[in-house]
Amino acid sequence: MTRRRASAPPRTAVVIGGGITGLATAALLAREGLEVTVLEKQPVAGGRTGSWQSAGFSFDTGPSWYLMPEVFDHFFRLLGTSAAEQLDLVKLDPGYRVLFEGSPDPVDIAATRSENVALFESLEPGAGARLEKYLDSAVDVYDMAKKRFLYSTFASFLPLLRPDVLKRGPRLAQLLLQPLSSFVAGKFTDPRIRQILGYPAVFLGSSPFTTPSMYHLMSRLDLADGVLYPMGGFTRIISVIASLAEDDGVKILTGSTVTRIRTTASPSRTGSSSRRRPRATGVDYTDASGHPLSLDADLVVSAADLHHTETALLPRELQTYPERYWKHRVPGPGGLLLHLGVRGELPSLAHHTLLFTRDWKENFEKIFGKHPSVPDPASLYVCRPSATDPEAAPAGHENIFVLVPVPSDPTLGSGGVDGGGDPRIEAMADAVIAQISAWADIPDLAERITVRKTVGPQDFVQDLNSWRGTLLGPAHVLKQSAFFRGSNASRKVDGLLYAGGSTLPGIGLPMCLISAELVLKRLRGDTSTEELPVPGNAVPGRGSGA
Structure with missing residues (x-):
């Protein structure tokens, strides 16, 4: 990319995948x-951040936690607007509720640090002061990660x-080598x-x-x-x-399935041309009617699943991450998803509720273990x-989304x-509904369900080309974090970049929003570690009609 930019900056680009990463890129x-x-295979854009409507219910089909709000706001400011202008954000209180197997008493995580310190103290004498130190450490490491690693x-x-990095070197090394579970166990009994502090590992597609x-x-x-909740x-x-993308001229073509990344011919192994790598020149794809088409571009960015991009859209000799690479990778969990429309109220469930087994x-061993x-x-x-947003369900009903991490x-x-999935998936869903009914004290939950849709790991393969049906992507174990995660640029093809989870x-x-920004850094040859500066001509108010 550096060599190519020196001679001719790209004027056209094709982005494979219309999820949040592809659209942001x-x-x-x-x-x-x-x-x-942008070429998106599904009838609508969104990818994992999709939606499904039925009988007056509006279900989010993927992400549902709005965390790191400053990252969202920075991204919107790069586009000349702000998160506050584009989104109506509400702080949840409680932030979430936790139900523990065998315990009748839920634990509500509050909206503020001071309240959570008091909460931890009530659960374990001395835990409040230890949480203060734990969060001080979390803030320091978070700020370091954002300043030097994430961008x-x-x-x-x-x-x-x-x-600042070298000074923290020994401590960072220790934090990389020690698992989260033992780190937490050394501070709390x-x-x-321990479960509340360990569960964030699931957000990273991994185990504590x-x-x-x-x-x-x-x-x-x-x-x-x-x-927060939008x-x-x-x-x-x-x-x-x-x-916002379309306002700046981006074309979003749905029902468009990319079948091949086109490149210039591979160089011969003899002569001076052997030093030159192939260059991406566009893609082949089929439209919604199945007609084969081609699209030329100076730059190709794949925001699709990286395994699919490498092994299905490129010939073997041009794959940076061929099939043998993936044999040694650790996938995140698969997922059983339930979208349930329920008659009546469900006050025992907060906006976010976690159920933890004893x-x-x-x-976690059953999900990530050898067997x-x-x-x-x-x-x-x-x-x-629907606890927060009246538009999520019709009057007198509740909207429930359930995620069960599975292998x-x-x-x-x-x-x-309505029970039309594979028998094993539907049986698992029945067991989950019964579990929620018992743990959350909703004895008639099953009888009150008026809308039901299930999603299994095979759906992630079919709809999202997900590697091994993983819900999120490669897990954030040590060998798949930071610079061990791999590159966002092909080492075999110039003008081919990657983005996404x-x-x-x-x-x-x-x-994913940061990943989109890293594409821009690659394009510019920018090797800095901090977020890109907001353009001086960014005018708050741009795009307010979105």
Whole structure:
């Protein structure tokens, strides 16, 4: 990319995938002056951040936690607007509720740090003061990660050789080598506290028993900063970014399935031309009617699953990450998803509710161990957006989204509507509904369900080309974090970049927005580690009609 930019900056770009990463990348490239086209295989854009409507219910089908708000705001400011202008954000209180197996007493995580310190003290004498120190550490590591690691393409390691990084070197090494579970256990004894502080590993597609303790930084996000919700649901974020991109001329073509990344011919192994790499020249794709088409472009950015991009869209000799690479990667969990429309109220469930099993380690071993199986009962997550957003459900009803982490195994099957999924998926869903009914004291939950849709790991393969049916992407274990995660630029093809949860910097909506920004850094040859400066001509108010 550096050699190519020196001679001819790209004027046109094609972005593969119209999820939040693809749309964000397209918007930034358009602001950079490129003519951009987004190709999305599904009938609508959104990817994992999708939506499903039925009988007056509006379900978010993917992400549902709004964390790291400053990352969202920075991204919007790069587009000349702000998160406050584009989104109606509400702080949740409680931030979330936790139900523990065998315990009748829920624990509500509050909206402020001081309240959570008091809460921890009530659960374990002395835990309040220890939480203060824990969160001080989380804030320090979070600020360091954001300043030196999250916004880095790692195209050069020289910018990391800064006094603030070198000074913390020994401590950072220790945090990388020690798992989060033992880091927490060394500070707290109450099993409820240990589970609350360990669960953020799931947001990273991993287990607290294998996730580096550096990721205790995640606790700053929910215990100190609080949890927000965008009114209208997370699909609102998609519509806003898509609208901003289209305002700058981006073309979004849905029902368009990319079948091949086109390149110049591979160089011969003899002569001076052997030093020249092939260059991306565009893509082949089929439209919604199945007609084959081609699109030329100076730059190709794949925001699709990295495994699919490399192994299905490129010939073997041009793959930076061929199939043998993935044999040694650790996938994040698969997911059983339930979208339930329920008659009547569900006050025992907060906007976010977590259900934690007593045998915590065994639960994760079943998901990530050598002999995986579906946990029963399972630690799971329930989202009730109708607790906050009246548009999520018709009057007198509740909207429930359930996520059950399961092994990343497509053979578990696909889901369906009104019990129409594979028998194993539907049986698992029945067991989950019964578990929520018992733990949350909703004895007639099953009888009150009026709308039901299930999603299984095979659906993630079919709809999102997800590697091994993983819900999120490669897990954030040590060998798949930061610069170990891989590059966001092809080492075999010039003009081919990658973005999204399966590449840098990792999993989650904020990471996807940062990933889009890293594409811009690659394009500019920018090896800095901090977020890009907001353009001086950015005018607050731009795009207010989105």
